[in-house]
Amino acid sequence: MMINRTLNIGIILLVIHPIISWANTDKVSPRINTIIATDNPQTPLYLATQSGLYLAKDDGQITLLSQEKNNLTALAKDNHKLFSGGQTSEGANIGLGTSEDNGKNWTLSITPSHFTGLSVGKNQVLYGLSNGVVRSNDGGKTWIKTVQVKENIYNIAASKTLDDTVYITMDSGLLVSRDGGINWKPVFPVSLPALSLTVTSKGKLWTYIAGKGLIMTTENKPKLDVVYNGFGQHVPMHATVDESNHESLYILGNKGQIWLTSDNGKSWDRLGGIPKPQSTVAKKGETLFNQYCASCHGNLAVGESYSVQSLTDQKYIMAPALDGSAHAWHHTDEQLTNTILKGSPRTVRMPPWEKSLTKQDSLDIITYFKGFWGRRELECQGPKHMNCPY
Numbered sequence: 131m132m133i134n135r136t137l138n139i140g141i142i143l144l145v146i147h148p149i150i151s152w153a154n155t156d157k158v159s160p161r162i163n164t165i166i167a168t169d170n171p172q173t174p175l176y177l178a179t180q181s182g183l184y185l186a187k188d189d190g191q192i193t194l195l196s197q198e199k200n201n202l203t204a205l206a207k208d209n210h211k212l213f214s215g216g217q218t219s220e221g222a223n224i225g226l227g228t229s230e231d232n233g234k235n236w237t238l239s240i241t242p243s244h245f246t247g248l249s250v251g252k253n254q255v256l257y258g259l260s261n262g263v264v265r266s267n268d269g270g271k272t273w274i275k276t277v278q279v280k281e282n283i284y285n286i287a288a289s290k291t292l293d294d295t296v297y298i299t300m301d302s303g304l305l306v307s308r309d310g311g312i313n314w315k316p317v318f319p320v321s322l323p324a325l326s327l328t329v330t331s332k333g334k335l336w337t338y339i340a341g342k343g344l345i346m347t348t349e350n351k352p353k354l355d356v357v358y359n360g361f362g363q364h365v366p367m368h369a370t371v372d373e374s375n376h377e378s379l380y381i382l383g384n385k386g387q388i389w390l391t392s393d394n395g396k397s398w399d400r401l402g403g404i405p406k407p408q409s410t411v412a413k414k415g416e417t418l419f420n421q422y423c424a425s426c427h428g429n430l431a432v433g434e435s436y437s438v439q440s441l442t443d444q445k446y447i448m449a450p451a452l453d454g455s456a457h458a459w460h461h462t463d464e465q466l467t468n469t470i471l472k473g474s475p476r477t478v479r480m481p482p483w484e485k486s487l488t489k490q491d492s493l494d495i496i497t498y499f500k501g502f503w504g505r506r507e508l509e510c511q512g513p514k515h516m517n518c519p520y
Contacts, residue, residue, distance in 0.1 A: 160184075164247075165382045166205045166212075167370040168232075174372065175380060175388070175401070176233060178202035178214065183233045186388070190402020195233045200224050204258065206248035213256065213270065215245025226258075226270040239270055249296070251288025255310075257296050259286050263311045276311030285327040285368065287335075289349055297335070299324035304337050318345075318354045322441065326369040330376050338366035338381075341438040344395055357395035362432025363451045364389070385455040404430065405501050415498030418491055422483060427452055431499040447477040453502035462512040467492045 160179040168176055168185070175186040182199040186192045204215035214227035214236070225240040247259035256266040262278035263286065281300050289295035294310040297317070304317040304324040318339070326338040333349040343359025344366065364383035372378035380401075381389040388401035407413045419431070426434055426449035433451030440446050450456045458466065470492040474480035483492070500508065510518035 162382060162386060163201075163203050163216075164205050164368045165370050165380060165388065166207050167372045167378075167380060168207075169372055169374045171372070171374075174390075175370070176205060176207075176212070178205040178216075181219075183214070185233075186401060188401075196229075196236065198236055200227075202227075204245040204248040206250050206256070208250040208254060213248050213250070215243070215248055215258065215260075217244065228270065241270070241273060243273060247283070247286040249286050249288040250290075251296060252290055252293055255288065255294075257286055257288045257311065259283050259298075263296070263298065263307075265311050276307075277314065284325050287327045287329045289329055289333070290331045291333045292349060295349070297327060297329065297337075299327045299337060304339065317352050320354065322438070326366040326381060328369040328371050328379075330371045331373055332376055334371075334376060336369050336371070336379055338369070340365070340436045341441050343435070344381075346395060358391075358398070359435050360398075360429055360432070361389070362428035362430075362435050363448070363456065364432055365436070385451075387455075407498055407501055409497070411494050411497050412501055413498075415494035415496070418487070419495050419498050422487065423452075423495065426479065431502055447479065449479065452499040454500075454504055454507040458499070459503060459507035459511045460515045463493065463496055465512075466496050470495065 160181040162177050162179050164178045166176045168174055171188060173185050173187050177184040177186055177192065180201045182194060183196040183202060184192050185195045200216050200218055202214050202216040206213040210230065210232065212229040212233050216224055218224060223244045225238055225243070226245065227236040227238050229236045243258060243260035243264060245258045245260050249257045251257060254269065256270055258264045258273070263276045264273045265276050266273050281302060284299045287297045295306065295308050296311050297304060297306050301323045302321050304327070305314045306317050307314045320339065320342070322342060323340040324337055325340065327336070329335050329349065335347050335349055335352065337345050339345060342354065343356040345355060346357045347353050347355055361383060364385045364387050366381045367384050368382040370380050375392065377394045378392045379390065379395065383389065389398050390401060391398050407416045428434060428451070431452040433456060434449040440448050450458065452458045467489060469480065471482060471484040471487065471489065473482035506518060506520035510520065
């Protein structure tokens, strides 16, 4: 199978939205690099960002946890100990950081490695991503290079129940090593990009495979069981499980949204909640959107989810997200109305709806999906997006 489309995963920047509140930050929200569950339901997540470590509360309030504002590109947790990797604001390698007080203070162990991923496995074996896979059997004091690969590795997760077992996600799929990272083989017989990845202390494995969806399986008997594929173009990049409730999973998408499920992927919410339509116009727009638009543009206007066809057919035009994470806000309401009523000349998949919808109907639909937009999208809609200060 030839993958002809490059996944537009980009950088992960939290969308500025009223339900998410960053405290003690500048006007621009910091880029989130990865997330780790705290196992505390009131403050469920650590956020490793470009400007330090933050703590996320269940209501969407996010505050700075550590005064060391390094660009943290890797984060792992082992009981009450945290491990981190990254760079200073000047770009110097910080080596391996260790914290035993929930991330408030750190001890740095300078190593030649720049970590883009970290994971703690059985018997406290520490694995890292640093131009390939590295392993430490002594808590990070010394490191062994197990394999160097040319292909980009997105995530690493070590088994907490099986000796010397570790997983990585790559453009070619999900791979497993059962000898400490030396030899690798595919977990599933598919060659599609695998991205987010996490393994629980009870042997449950979660991963997102583009073109398939979110997979939940077990380490002992891995099966390609898709539990959800409704993220649209919010590509799941990182995942973490609340070890106090193994049905709870948090996902960080490439657009910065943090998704969560507490029932093994059957239903989903977002950190801080999903905006609900308040006005009569927006509620009518929601009904019309679900009737005419959601089948292509996704529930909650998240866009069309990646399929095998969209990844392999260069001529395939995906239905874009309309929730402010793509380019809908680059167009005025008048332009958006014209597309809804007249269709798109780029693809027959966007037909004209003028025989079914009135102009007011189209404006109601636009009002609905603009309810997902943040400050940047609302204040810089249309031509103003070219010089947006946010």
